[in-house]
Amino acid sequence: MILFVVxxxxxxxxxxxxxxxxFVTLTDPKLNSPMYFFLSNLSFVDMVYTTTTIPKMLSSFLSDVTTISVPGCFLQMFFFVQLSVTARGILTIMAFDRYVAICKPLHYTSIMTQRVRLLLILGAWSFSALCTLPAAIVTWQEPYCGPNVVRHAWCDPSSVRRLACADTSVDNMVSLFLAVVALLTTGVLILTSYVLIGFSISRMGVAQRLKAFRTCAAHLTVVTISYSSASFVYISYRVGNFSPEVRIIVAVAYAVLTPFLDPIIYSLRNKELRxxxxxNLSRFRSAAVSTTKDINTVS
Incomplete structure (x- = not known):
């Protein structure tokens, strides 16, 4: 019950x-810049990402029913990995957006048009599907005739692969290659954007530097936490000293940490969002007070 409540x-x-x-990025006209459009998409991905695993875990804690159908298992596995890569794709787009805003401010509005924004988001979803679908198809086609217990909090690819009754070396190679492509591609692009931003900031005055740093601070914090926690999970899966229980705890913490911290970090670091x-809170309070007064007047 303690785990359930937490x-x-x-x-x-x-x-x-x-x-x-x-809600605020869709309803507030002051938050109509591309940065908030990408942030709202990242928030949506974070919500769906956690929904692929947490509700099932919560129901298991309550009912002690820890089974899942085979199609449900593979769907959970695919969407968990695919949404994780999509989030990194959107973080990469946000890094590019910051690069354009700081390094090419005069051309920002002409570059980051509505059409370009939609194409970038579509590109993030397409990239994540290309990096996830081949490995999921290969894993699905493996024969499963023996043990059926996934030793994980959800259908994790490496845990499911251990249940196959065949040689999974090709499956492992495909999954590892695509994982490296997904992480390296997004990581290198983000790093390149910030290196170029750093060069541009170095030629600015003190006031401009502070403003540029404030613009990038929230995104840079989220990127650092996301990639650091992902690296730790990757290491824990491949170091023999970690017990299966520790790997599960690390994986659950990683799956919850970034979606949990993203809104907090952006709310604390971004004055416009705060x-x-x-x-909106003041508007809701005013509406609630007005409704209460109307009810009292009628009474």
């Missing part, structure tokens, strides 16, 4: 924080 509270905060960001949330 996980449930974390899930509620993830849904509440990310849905708040989506002000928008405050305005």
């Amino acid at each position: 996980l449930l509270l974390g899930y509620i905060i993830i849904l509440g924080g990310n849905s708040t960001i989506i 002000d928008s949330i405050s305005r």
